[in-house]
Amino acid sequence: MSYISAVDHLYALGHELAPTLSPTATPTPRRKFDLAHMRALMAALGDPQKSFPSVLIAGTNGKGSTAATLSSILTTAGYRTALYTSPHLIRVNERIQIDGTEIPDEDFARLYFQVDDAANRLVAAGTLPHHPSFFEVLTALAFVYYAEQKIDIAVLEVGLGGRLDATNIVDPLLSIITDIALDHQDYLGNTIAEITREKAGILRPNGILITLPQHPEANQAIGEAAATLNLTAISAAPYIPPTPQNRVSHLSDSSTVAEVGESASEPLPHNHYTLTLDNQPLEINSPLHGQHQQRNIALAIAAAIALRNQVSYKSPTTSNQNGYNITNAAIEAGIRNTRWPGRLELLGGTPPILLDVAHNPAGAWSLRAAIAQLPSNQPRTLIFSCLRDKSLKEMTQILFPLFDSTSGEPERIHDHILLAPIDNPRASSVEDLLAAAHALDIPAHAAPHMAAALAQARAVTPANGLIIATGSVYLVGEIRHLALHPEANPA
CATH class of the missing domain: 3.40.1190.10 (Mur-like, catalytic domain)
Structure with a gap:
C-alpha cells in the first residue's frame, strides 16, 4: 500500500x-x-x-x-x-x-x-x-x-x-x-x-x-x-x-x-x-x-x-x-543546533512573517511578552484563528488589543487583524472569530481561507512592517507552508 x-x-x-x-x-x-x-x-x-x-x-x-x-x-x-x-x-x-x-x-x-x-x-x-x-x-x-x-x-x-x-x-x-x-x-x-x-x-x-x-x-x-x-x-x-x-x-x-x-x-x-x-x-x-x-x-x-x-x-x-x-x-x-520551527520563528520577506504556535492563554501571554519587545513604531498585521475547544475569548483579550488601529495610539493606526478558518474539523468558525473581535470593539476582517489571509496581510502591511501569525499549530503550519512554498498559494 x-x-x-x-x-x-x-x-x-x-x-x-x-x-x-x-x-x-x-x-x-x-x-x-x-x-x-x-x-x-x-x-x-x-x-x-x-x-x-x-x-x-x-x-x-x-x-x-x-x-x-x-x-x-x-x-x-x-x-x-x-x-x-x-x-x-x-x-x-x-x-x-x-x-x-x-x-x-x-x-x-x-x-x-x-x-x-x-x-x-x-x-x-x-x-x-x-x-x-x-x-x-x-x-x-x-x-x-x-x-x-x-x-x-x-x-x-x-x-x-x-x-x-x-x-x-x-x-x-x-x-x-x-x-x-x-x-x-x-x-x-x-x-x-x-x-x-x-x-x-x-x-x-x-x-x-x-x-x-x-x-x-x-x-x-x-x-x-x-x-x-x-x-x-x-x-x-x-x-x-x-x-x-x-x-x-x-x-x-x-x-x-x-x-x-x-x-x-x-x-x-x-x-x-x-x-x-x-x-x-x-x-x-x-x-x-x-x-x-x-x-x-x-x-x-x-x-x-x-x-x-x-x-x-x-x-x-x-x-x-x-x-x-x-x-x-x-x-x-x-x-x-536545536531545530523546532513555528516557535517565534521569523521568516524573511517583504514584509517578514513571525510565526508562533500560541494555542492557549498561557502561550498567548508568552507571545504578548515577545511582541512587547518589538519596535513600537513598526506596523503589524495579525493573522489569527484557533480551534473551537480553545479559550477564544481569553486569547483574543490578550492579543487583539496589541493590534487595535482605533486605540488612539499613533503607532497602531496602520495595524490590521485578519481572521480565517483553519482547515480542521475542530476549527472555530469565522463568525465566532469576528464576534470575539467585535466584543472587544476592535476592527477585524475575515478571509475565506489561510491563503487569502496571507495574501491580504501582504497587501496591507508596509515593507517595514511585520505579519504575525498565531493562535494554533495548524494555522502556523499552513501559513509556514504557504510562505515557504509560494507555488502552493492559490490566492
Whole structure:
C-alpha cells in the first residue's frame, strides 16, 4: 500500500478530541481511553517500546521545545536519538524522527498497515472494543520504527495529559513536567491541580522527576504525587539565567536562514547567555526565541545532566551501565543546533512573517511578552484563528488589543487583524472569530481561507512592517507552508 493510502487511512480514523458522527450525523460521545487497550496493541506488535530506553515529557506548554532541545543534545553527544512529538506543522512524518530526520514515506506506509492489521485482528478477536485512535496508531507506529532502527534512546512528548496518554506505556528513565496551565479542561479537569494530577501520571515509583517551580497549585499537586511515589525530584532552576538576557543577534545565526534564504535583523532578543556547570562556563546560544524558552532549555540541561549520571536512573533495556557520555560541549552544541520551527520563528520577506504556535492563554501571554519587545513604531498585521475547544475569548483579550488601529495610539493606526478558518474539523468558525473581535470593539476582517489571509496581510502591511501569525499549530503550519512554498498559494 502507498504512503498516500496510509495517510488517508490514518486521517479517516478521525481526531480523538472531537465527537464522532454516526451515519445519521448524530454526535456520539468522545472516546474514553484505557492504557490496557494500548498495551494489548503493543503486545500484538511484540512490545517494541520495551527494547529502548526513553524520556517522557508532559506539561501544557514547552513540551515540544524541551523535547527538541534534549533530543538535539543527545544526538550531538553521539547517540542515535528518537524524537516523538505532536501535533505536526505540515506533514505527519514530522512527529516521528531519528537524529533530526523524519521517518521515510515508505517506512511510514509499511508500518502503518502493519499496525492497522494488528489492530483489526484484535478487534475481530474481541481483545479490543474498537479500533485504536489516530494518536494511538501513530504512537504504536513510532515505537515499532524506533525498535527496528535500534535507537539508543527516545525522547517522547506526551500528547494529552499523561496518565492515560498512549505514550505512557513506556518505563521512562526520566519524567519531565513542563509548565502547566489551563487547557483541554473537558478531558483533564477544570483546575490547575486537577490537570497537574493527570500530567503527573507519567511519574514512576522510585523514579526521577525533573521540573521547575511554577503555579502554586501545580507545585502542590506535583509534590503530593512525588511524595507517594518515593521518587527523586530534580529542579532545573539552577540552569535558568538569573537576569533577563537582551542580546540581539541576526538571522544569520538562526535556523530559518536555510529555509527562507534571506537575512535581516531579528526583532526579538536572542537566548544567548552563560551558565556555570561543573565549575566551567556553559555558553547557551539557542535559536529558540522568547524569554519563556529559558525554562525549557533549563529542563533539557537538567535532563542531560541526570542522564549522564548513571546512579540517577535504572535502564533495564540497554547495556549502557555507565550513564550517557554527554559532555558540556555536547550540551552547548546540542542547544545551538536545536531545530523546532513555528516557535517565534521569523521568516524573511517583504514584509517578514513571525510565526508562533500560541494555542492557549498561557502561550498567548508568552507571545504578548515577545511582541512587547518589538519596535513600537513598526506596523503589524495579525493573522489569527484557533480551534473551537480553545479559550477564544481569553486569547483574543490578550492579543487583539496589541493590534487595535482605533486605540488612539499613533503607532497602531496602520495595524490590521485578519481572521480565517483553519482547515480542521475542530476549527472555530469565522463568525465566532469576528464576534470575539467585535466584543472587544476592535476592527477585524475575515478571509475565506489561510491563503487569502496571507495574501491580504501582504497587501496591507508596509515593507517595514511585520505579519504575525498565531493562535494554533495548524494555522502556523499552513501559513509556514504557504510562505515557504509560494507555488502552493492559490490566492
